[in-house]
Amino acid sequence: MSGTDTSKAQPATVTNGAAPTMILVRPQLAENIGMVARAMLNCALGDLRLVAPNEPARHERAIAASSGANIVLENSEDFPDTRAAIADCQWVLATTARRRDQIKPVMTPKRAAAELRARIAAGQKVAVLFGPERTGLDNDDVSLADAVCEVPLNPAYCSLNLAQAVLLVSYEWYQSGCEAPAYELVMNETAPAAKDEVLNLYAHIERELELCGFLRVEDKRPSMVRNLRALFNRAELTEQEVRTLHGMVAELAHGSLRRARKLGIDVERLRAAPAPLYTSKPLFDSSFCDKLTQLFVWRRDVRRFSTEPVSAAAVDELLEQACLAPSVGNCQPWRFVVVDDPARRARVRASFEAANANALAGYSGEKAQLYASLKLSGLDRAPVQIAVFADPDPDEGAGLGRQTMPQAVQYSAVAAVQTLWLAARARGLGLGMVSILEPEEVAAACEVPDGWDLIAYLCIGYPEEEHADPELVRAGWQERLPAEKVVFRR
């Protein structure tokens, strides 16, 4: 297997008596010696002794088989017999595949690893004997050892090759001192979500599940909620996963809102529940950016509405989002008047008719004909109508940013309209902006304080048709301009 971390210092071996010495007794093949060296270095062992090897440790086939662990081969030592090889050791373990008629402690590699560590900690030099490939250790070699190590394997077939045997013992040795956690959740760039983020997610999910009717059986609700929380708790959610789930739930909620209303669920009450707090920094990944582009493309000015009503809670949510818009000096000059009263609506509509007739009079010929054919407002059907004003001189912001450009106040209100527009579209609602109006008439119809400037009158509702291109382009009034026509570089 490949997988060496080349950033780690080479060779990472433990020597100088702080680790067991591996002794191969009369090994036959250079390849096996090489593979033993590889197995040893995998487990940070470097002290290899050979008793009367048939082929030398530095043989080219041994070096090739060691796969880069040549340091172990280069440092290995040869001995004429087992006695000489273990002469400086205080405790010796013999590895065997079959029981011998000798009274000795027999242990597994795992138990042997603990024994080796304990003796090394007590200052002893320890070694492990491995026999020749075909025959294993002979009884004389085993008799020199203090204990025997047997690998518990299939009794009907327990033959291991030399390097495998060395690897099993070396592996247990390494594991017994290894500090790597037995279980670890690898998070990469994200981190486990804090409990408040997780609880916000639960609140979001539970609110939407209630809206879609999933939690409608009152007496089952508490246990269902507890089970769901347990499920998500087991997932050990990361910050990123919490954000993804918020996004998923919000997407699914679009569809469920309509169904909830049909089921007679109290959407307004649930919507009024505290909104989830967004405490962690969001990650706007490429799929989000993709969606955002789609939102811009499909925003469009909508003038043809279906009769499907829009809930008051949905309108409140849009208005709250609009208030997140930028404003000069943070003066937040936008003022929204939700116009429900039919008489006031009629007055606004009359103002549109008058202004539109005046506008038509300003055109002649084909352009006048085309203008007359255009649908320039959704005032006749839009279920929600909002007049947006700007307070031209609000106390907020203490005049910051509007000394030389007082109109920055009105621009700020326009930014709020744009925010509302996008928020509406993202929720499947359409918005049409109407400016063909007499501002004083609309201000009077809305009974707003003197001096407030009308920014726009907004028609909002579910669109009757969806388009990616402007209605005025489709009608042949005005094409869209390519960006290079409006971008100047100096």
Ligand SMILES: Cc1cc2nc3c(=O)[nH]c(=O)nc-3n(C[C@H](O)[C@H](O)[C@H](O)COP(=O)(O)O)c2cc1C
């Ligand atoms: C400040 C402003 C005022 C607008 N007033 C009207 C209007 O009175 N009637 C209308 O039909 N569209 C109005 N529109 C919508 C534009 O006609 C529309 O944005 C434009 O044709 C581009 O289409 P799109 O919004 O679908 O991209 C207005 C848009 C803005 C930004």
